[in-house]
Amino acid sequence: MSDANSSNGTQINEAHSAIYATQTSTFMQFPAYHPQSASDAGVVVTGIPFDLACSGRSGTRLGPNAIRQASANLVWEGIRWPWEFALDDHLKVADAGDLAFRYGEPQTLVDNLETHAGRLLEAGKRMLSLGGDHFVSLPLLRAYARRHGPLALIHFDAHTDTYSGGTKYDHGTIFHHAVQEGLVDRDHSIQIGIRTTYDRQNHPFEVLDAAWVNDHGPAAVLERIRRRVGDCKSYVSFDIDGLDPTYAPGTGTPVSGGLTIDCALKVIRGLVGLELVGMDLVEVNPAYDHADITALAGATLALEFLYVLAANKRRTSLIKSAGR
Numbered sequence: 001m002s003d004a005n006s007s008n009g010t011q012i013n014e015a016h017s018a019i020y021a022t023q024t025s026t027f028m029q030f031p032a033y034h035p036q037s038a039s040d041a042g043v044v045v046t047g048i049p050f051d052l053a054c055s056g057r058s059g060t061r062l063g064p065n066a067i068r069q070a071s072a073n074l075v076w077e078g079i080r081w082p083w084e085f086a087l088d089d090h091l092k093v094a095d096a097g098d099l100a101f102r103y104g105e106p107q108t109l110v111d112n113l114e115t116h117a118g119r120l121l122e123a124g125k126r127m128l129s130l131g132g133d134h135f136v137s138l139p140l141l142r143a144y145a146r147r148h149g150p151l152a153l154i155h156f157d158a159h160t161d162t163y164s165g166g167t168k169y170d171h172g173t174i175f176h177h178a179v180q181e182g183l184v185d186r187d188h189s190i191q192i193g194i195r196t197t198y199d200r201q202n203h204p205f206e207v208l209d210a211a212w213v214n215d216h217g218p219a220a221v222l223e224r225i226r227r228r229v230g231d232c233k234s235y236v237s238f239d240i241d242g243l244d245p246t247y248a249p250g251t252g253t254p255v256s257g258g259l260t261i262d263c264a265l266k267v268i269r270g271l272v273g274l275e276l277v278g279m280d281l282v283e284v285n286p287a288y289d290h291a292d293i294t295a296l297a298g299a300t301l302a303l304e305f306l307y308v309l310a311a312n313k314r315r316t317s318l319i320k321s322a323g324r
């Protein structure tokens, strides 16, 4: 028989295949993105398998594929609850796979990522980047700032990552450098979920610490984000350790007392209407994960962000058609 699927009598009926038996090579089974061919994708997913800048437990280089694999759980829902439309009715997404670099030479990651992101952004595309440790946000923000100017940062994390010491490739100093290099608009940036030490007398960003978030809830968080960001172009950087280790054990530097996944999803979902140019989701470390809890949280947050972009496009087209 010539048909490989049916040669052994086990032809797969797609309608009856188990969730985990589906193809998991790309995030959400989106089509693959090839830089050499034309693509109508408005958003490109990129995995950044880099963990040479982490101070704690390594392993986030395996994060992108863990997130992709966990996203297989989410594919079946054509119209994701609680949204009222299908994502691909409003947004085309493609997955560029994992960025290549010379693994012992971190500067090649910096160069390749700035080039890759720069090309996508120049082509008018948005990006969803899957880390990798948090260092990857710095080359990304350089590419974004070149295209958009300084961005309002909406940053979820247990740590401020604004430490001024550290090494050249360091996942705890990136937002110090981002301020120094003028990549972010400090007056319109906000950090959410912080619960480790920082210099409160001399800090560039507004902080909603984890205890405040847990006491006040997602609606109050969104009000503060909207007040801070206003109509600035904004960038979401989500370190999965912003979540409590209950919801995200698989990460390099977990800190007790964090956000619930429910709160984080409500806040991301509530960003509709903001001028969002991109997102990174970093620090998922499958080596310390259990039952894919962390990878699934990462995949779900990333997918919600795509729905927010789709909802923004949908709003724009509804407004246009209403005005006709």
Ligand SMILES: [Mn+2]
Residues within 6 Å of the ligand: 157, 158, 159, 239, 241, 242, 253
């Ligand atoms: Mn962190």
